[in-house]
Amino acid sequence: MKNLKQPIPYGQYPSEEIRLKNGKKAIIRLFKKADLEGIWKNFNDVVEEGIYLPVYTPVKTEWERISWYHDIRDEGNICVVAENPSESAPKNIIGQLTIEHIPWEAAAHVGQLGIIVQNQYRNQGIGYKLIQYAAKLARLIGKQKLILSTFTSNKMAIHLYNKCGFQSVGIYRHQYFVNDRFQDELMMEWFLD
Numbered sequence: 001m002k003n004l005k006q007p008i009p010y011g012q013y014p015s016e017e018i019r020l021k022n023g024k025k026a027i028i029r030l031f032k033k034a035d036l037e038g039i040w041k042n043f044n045d046v047v048e049e050g051i052y053l054p055v056y057t058p059v060k061t062e063w064e065r066i067s068w069y070h071d072i073r074d075e076g077n078i079c080v081v082a083e084n085p086s087e088s089a090p091k092n093i094i095g096q097l098t099i100e101h102i103p104w105e106a107a108a109h110v111g112q113l114g115i116i117v118q119n120q121y122r123n124q125g126i127g128y129k130l131i132q133y134a135a136k137l138a139r140l141i142g143k144q145k146l147i148l149s150t151f152t153s154n155k156m157a158i159h160l161y162n163k164c165g166f167q168s169v170g171i172y173r174h175q176y177f178v179n180d181r182f183q184d185e186l187m188m189e190w191f192l193d
């Protein structure tokens, strides 16, 4: 198995221009420090939607944002963003994806995926492109499998994950209490070829 602690080629790996379903262009690339405000604004907006994430509290401080940035870089995790080149920061960051190592030595071949696309840019194919781009990087660093979980009520996300090759492996029932109701958690995995 490859050495999974090899650094991600931040600042070197080529970006990719994509065409959205509405015909507009976007860029997919590895993240940089200047993206932090946009990334965390997107996260906080999804927390505020109160539908998709098992989180109640937005991330507010610069310290939290910066420590997260250093954790991602130092641990050799992957963070990819989708950028609208016609907007300036922080509005330019319209989606983001992370693939993080599992904190067990024996699961070094597995990556845990998380993804968010800004509300007004959903259903344009950005999620699919983010996953394809990040999966290439994951293969490059020796990941053989990606895992994730989502609420069973998140039909858009489940459709996207199935389309990419993820398969459902089980459900934790009433795993989270969000917005005054219980949510079941669906676990999924994708063996990368």
Ligand SMILES: CC(C)(COP(=O)(O)OP(=O)(O)OC[C@H]1O[C@@H](n2cnc3c(N)ncnc32)[C@H](O)[C@@H]1OP(=O)(O)O)[C@@H](O)C(=O)NCCC(=O)NCCS
Residues within 6 Å of the ligand: 046, 052, 115, 116, 117, 118, 121, 122, 123, 124, 125, 126, 127, 128, 129, 149, 150, 151, 154, 155, 156, 157, 159, 160, 163
């Ligand atoms: C889930 C998410 C990342 C998907 O990103 P996206 O850019 O909208 O994804 P895409 O446009 O590539 O794909 C969405 C797919 O869902 C389909 N879809 C939309 N609404 C749907 C629904 N109610 N049921 C089933 N499929 C649906 C779309 O048709 C599209 O599929 P297609 O390309 O085959 O036509 C985005 O919706 C999001 O950020 N949601 C809020 C945060 C979240 O849920 N994150 C994941 C937590 S696990």
